[in-house]
Amino acid sequence: MVLITILLLACVTFGTRYLFLEGKLPVRLGPNIKQLLSFSGPAVLMAICMPILFVHNDQFDTSLSNPYLWGAIAATAAAYKTSNIYWTVGLGIIVFVITGYQF
Numbered sequence: 001m002v003l004i005t006i007l008l009l010a011c012v013t014f015g016t017r018y019l020f021l022e023g024k025l026p027v028r029l030g031p032n033i034k035q036l037l038s039f040s041g042p043a044v045l046m047a048i049c050m051p052i053l054f055v056h057n058d059q060f061d062t063s064l065s066n067p068y069l070w071g072a073i074a075a076t077a078a079a080y081k082t083s084n085i086y087w088t089v090g091l092g093i094i095v096f097v098i099t100g101y102q103f
Helices: 002-021 031-037 040-054 067-082 085-100
Strands: none
Touching: 040 067, 067 085
């Protein structure tokens, strides 16, 4: 049963991607749908990142000693100020490492 589910999901994924990425097919999305789909990337990224930032040892962690939270705050500030991916990632990692060590 699991194998059938995996194969069906693979077919659905391939089919939807093929329909929209193949230029010769007459399937076109309207501007409203395109605008709606532009939010899917950030939504998936948030769904991946939020548990990493806030859940540790099966507990919701918003304490000031959470290095993941400080790294995310620093990366967000760098992205807002510089709009440069290198500064954003670099500053986020540096702050994460510095706040992760217990001196």
